[in-house]
Structures are given as structure tokens and as C-alpha cells.
Amino acid sequence: MASFRGAILDVDGTLVRGNDRIPGAREGVRVLRDAGADLLLCSNNPTRPAEYHADRLTAHGIDVAPGQVLTAATVTVEYLASEHPDGVPFVVGEPYLHDLLREYGFDPTDDPDAADVVVASIDREFDYDRLTRAFWALEDGAAFVGTDPDRTIPTSERLVPGSGAVVNAIAGVAGREPDRVLGKPSEETAATALERLGVAAERCLVVGDRLDTDVALGERLGMTTxxxxxxxxxxxxxxxxxxxxxxxxxxLAEVGRLLD
Structure with a gap:
């Protein structure tokens, strides 16, 4: 039994699956809040803003403010702003990722010769031409960043390919691994999540449905998983x-048995 000041919760597979709320999710959130834990929802979904996730969960009876949501897209763009502030990104990703980069002052390009960083993410219009252009940009020496490692993502019906599938496709043809993959379980995401919560790692609980992202995130900094x-x-x-x-x-309905 333990007393936690903060809890980092995964979204897809933990609270919702596709358009459906997972049974017990709302009750588990209530138990954590009643125990005094501040919550941060941490998602490797880089296709939507925090406001979307907050509205989506609120519609399921889980009241969340946008400031309580951290996404892989946000962590990725903040990383680029820190490490490649003057970079010209070639983006393989959904429209929101392009828009977020522009909000941070970046000017994405479709010209592989003009790019100095390739940003790879889930892209449901990913095709041979986009793969080729990303390959050319990396051949010319561009840095290589992935938003998150999730090879699959859960939907209401079945698993579908995620960002990791696109990142791995580009890495395979380029013959090189990404310089950084953000999202969970990266150090950047772990540190940002704890900073948002304002709690020490040993007083934080991480709950999620993936070993290699959610559990690994908590294990990295000594949180309870x-x-x-x-x-x-x-x-x-x-x-x-x-x-x-x-x-x-x-x-998540069973989370009460972990609490003091």
C-alpha cells in the first residue's frame, strides 16, 4: 500500500479504446483523485491536441482539463525547439503535427534537399513518395526524430499501425536508427510529466497497458508502475x-488496492 501525490495515466488502452470508455476507468480516476493524487494523462498519440483528448474524456464522464494532458507531439516539438531551434523539418505525419510545428515557429518543407531534420510519425496517407523523400533527406545528412515508438495502436475493432511502423519503415530504407524517439518511454517525456505534476518520482504512480512504453517510462525514473x-x-x-x-x-477499476 502506498500514498501517491501524482499519477501518470495512459489514455488509449487504459481509459478508452477507440470510441469506447473502458469499464472501470471513470471509477479508477475517481479513486485516485479521492486519494489526493494529481493526475496527468500522457498519450503517445501525436495526431490531436490536448484539448481534443480532454473533450473526448470529458464526454465519457472523466473530467480532464487540457493542461492535464501531455502528448508525444508536444514533447517532440519542444525537443526540436531546444535541440534544433533553427531546423527546417521534413515531416511525415498528420496535419496537427505540421500545425504544432508552425505554432513553435518552424517552417516545414516538402523539399528533402532543404530539410535538416526528418520528423517521423503516424501518417495515414504515408506512401512510397513520402518514404522516398524522407530517405533522400536522411541521405543528405538530416537529423532523424520520431514522435513515439508505438508500432500499433488500439481501436474499437482491432490494432492498427502506429508511429513506430512509419519510423521503422524510414529507418529500414535509410539504414540508420532515429537520433531520438520521443513520447513514452523517453527521458524527455518522463521529465516533462514529473515537472507538470510537480512531484518526486518516488511519489508518483504510472498506469498503462504497454510494458515497453508506460511501464518502461515509470521504471526509467523509479516511479511505481x-x-x-x-x-x-x-x-x-x-x-x-x-x-x-x-x-x-x-x-484501472482495481487501482484502489494500491493506495493507502
Whole structure:
């Protein structure tokens, strides 16, 4: 049993799946809040702003303010603003990522010869031409950044390819790994999440449905971790897993048993 001042919650697979709220999610959030934990929702979905996620969850009876949502897109663009402030990005990604880059003062280009950083993300219009142009930009020496490593993402019906699939496709043809992949479980996301919450790592609980992102994020900085089996990970996946959660829950509805 423990007392947590903060809790980092995954969104897809933990609170919702596609357009459906996961049973027990609303009750689990209430239990955490009643226990005095400040919440931050942390999503590797780089296609929508924080306002979208807040509205989506509020519609499911989980009241969240945009300031309580951190996305892989935000972490990625803040990283670029810090490490490549004058960079010209070639973006493989959805319209929101392009728009967010412009908000931060970047001017994305479609010319691989003009680009000095390739930003790779989920792109549902990704095609051979876009792959070729990203490859050319990397051949010319551009830096290589991915928004997040999620190879698949859950929908109401089935899993579909995510950002990691696009990042890996570009990495495969270019013959090089990304310089940085942001989102969970990156150090940048972990540090930003704790800064947003204003709590020490040892007083923070991380709950999510993926071992390699959610649980690894918490493990990186010494947070308490809980895996929920309401998303992509099954109990059988734990048998040979390199990343081990501190707790395993069927869903967020069971989070009360971790609290003091």
C-alpha cells in the first residue's frame, strides 16, 4: 500500500479504446483523485491536441482539463525547439503535427534537399513518395526524430499501425536508427510529466497497458508502475518480458488496492 501525490495515466488502452470508455476507468480516476493524487494523462498519440483528448474524456464522464494532458507531439516539438531551434523539418505525419510545428515557429518543407531534420510519425496517407523523400533527406545528412515508438495502436475493432511502423519503415530504407524517439518511454517525456505534476518520482504512480512504453517510462525514473490488462498487453506477455511492472491490474477499476 502506498500514498501517491501524482499519477501518470495512459489514455488509449487504459481509459478508452477507440470510441469506447473502458469499464472501470471513470471509477479508477475517481479513486485516485479521492486519494489526493494529481493526475496527468500522457498519450503517445501525436495526431490531436490536448484539448481534443480532454473533450473526448470529458464526454465519457472523466473530467480532464487540457493542461492535464501531455502528448508525444508536444514533447517532440519542444525537443526540436531546444535541440534544433533553427531546423527546417521534413515531416511525415498528420496535419496537427505540421500545425504544432508552425505554432513553435518552424517552417516545414516538402523539399528533402532543404530539410535538416526528418520528423517521423503516424501518417495515414504515408506512401512510397513520402518514404522516398524522407530517405533522400536522411541521405543528405538530416537529423532523424520520431514522435513515439508505438508500432500499433488500439481501436474499437482491432490494432492498427502506429508511429513506430512509419519510423521503422524510414529507418529500414535509410539504414540508420532515429537520433531520438520521443513520447513514452523517453527521458524527455518522463521529465516533462514529473515537472507538470510537480512531484518526486518516488511519489508518483504510472498506469498503462504497454510494458515497453508506460511501464518502461515509470521504471526509467523509479516511479511505481502498474500494468492494466485492458489494452494490448496480456498476462502471457509477462512471462518473458524484460520490463516488469510493480503491479498488474485487470483494469484501472482495481487501482484502489494500491493506495493507502
Amino acid at each position: 502498474a500494468l492494466v490488462l485492458s489494452g494490448v498487453t496480456t498476462r502471457a506477455d509477462l512471462d518473458d518480458a524484460a520490463v516488469r511492472p510493480d503491479h498488474v491490474l485487470d483494469s
